[in-house]
Amino acid sequence: MDVVVLLGPPGSGKGTAAAVLAREPGFFHLSTGEALRGAIRENTARGRLILPFMEGGRLVPDALVAEIVEECLEQGPPGTIFLLDGFPRTLTQAEMLDAYLEKTGARVGCVCLLEVSFDTVAQRLLGRLTCPNCRTIYHQQRLAPRVAGICDGCGTPLEQRDDDTEATIRERMQVYREQTEPLVAYYAERGLLRRVDASEEIADTARALKAEVERLA
Ligand code: AMP
Numbered sequence: 001m002d003v004v005v006l007l008g009p010p011g012s013g014k015g016t017a018a019a020v021l022a023r024e025p026g027f028f029h030l031s032t033g034e035a036l037r038g039a040i041r042e043n044t045a046r047g048r049l050i051l052p053f054m055e056g057g058r059l060v061p062d063a064l065v066a067e068i069v070e071e072c073l074e075q076g077p078p079g080t081i082f083l084l085d086g087f088p089r090t091l092t093q094a095e096m097l098d099a100y101l102e103k104t105g106a107r108v109g110c111v112c113l114l115e116v117s118f119d120t121v122a123q124r125l126l127g128r129l130t131c132p133n134c135r136t137i138y139h140q141q142r143l144a145p146r147v148a149g150i151c152d153g154c155g156t157p158l159e160q161r162d163d164d165t166e167a168t169i170r171e172r173m174q175v176y177r178e179q180t181e182p183l184v185a186y187y188a189e190r191g192l193l194r195r196v197d198a199s200e201e202i203a204d205t206a207r208a209l210k211a212e213v214e215r216l217a
Contacts, residue, residue: 003082003097003106003204004213006190007183008114009176010169011121011128012198013205017114020084020206021213031085034135034193039040039068054217057163057171059089059179066096073100081109081213090182094187111187114198118173119179119202129158143202154211 006014015031022029036054039047046064053060069087076082088094101107127140133150138158140143145152163172187193194212198205 002109003084003131004109005084005111007111009121011124012114012116013018013202014085017206017209018085018203021210028076028080029083032087057168060173062092091182094183108192110194111192112194112196112212114196116198125164128164131156132159
């Protein structure tokens with residue numbers, strides 16, 4: 001099992017680009033944000049614990065997220081490349097991931113940093129729409145559905161994420177700068193960092209990401 005870590009601020013396109021790549025066999029897309037929202041939707045004990053953190057745009061405690069990630073990694077078929085979207089997000093999480101992978105004989109193959117300006121991501125997040133049924137991500141201008149407000153795939157009315165409001169976006173950016181950005185140096189020091197231009201269209205980002213992943217031995 002190889003792991004590819006997708007790093008980048010909220011709205012850099014990690015989830016959308018990973019979903020494009022994961023349409024191909026051999027890839028498994030693990031979005032911790034999506035797994036956490038799933039727990040909230042299902043109103044599990046874990047979901048109830050998580051809710052106040054996510055509503056405020058703050059990070060969920062490391063141990064809780066690591067538990068979810070380990071459960072998902074354990075279920076992965078052999079030979080799968082895991083696209084980790086949104087994890088790790090703190091140095092502690094990165095160390096937890098390293099310790100877990102060492103135990104299982106797996107490794108972080110590379111870390112792709114999706115680079116884009118903060119102004120651009122704010123615009124993207126404010127226009128983002130998600131299908132509550134099949135989880136497909138759209139954007140009011142960049143990736144518009146064929147019929148406004150309706151999912152192309154399953155016909156469900158699209159929704160805006162609860163944390164895609166101006167105030168919460170500001171908080172999430174701040175959290176990214178303070179807690180997640182130090183991971184850039186952490187992975188650069190280990191020779192794992194690859195920079196991917198995420199300022200253009202989603203298809204361009206997905207193509208650039210695929211090129212990096214294909215370089216894995
Ligand atoms: P995302 O869907 O990746 O934008 O994540 C949405 C929210 O889920 C974040 O603002 C956090 O509250 C929470 N979250 C997702 N991944 C993590 C993580 N690795 N560590 C802590 N909180 C997370």
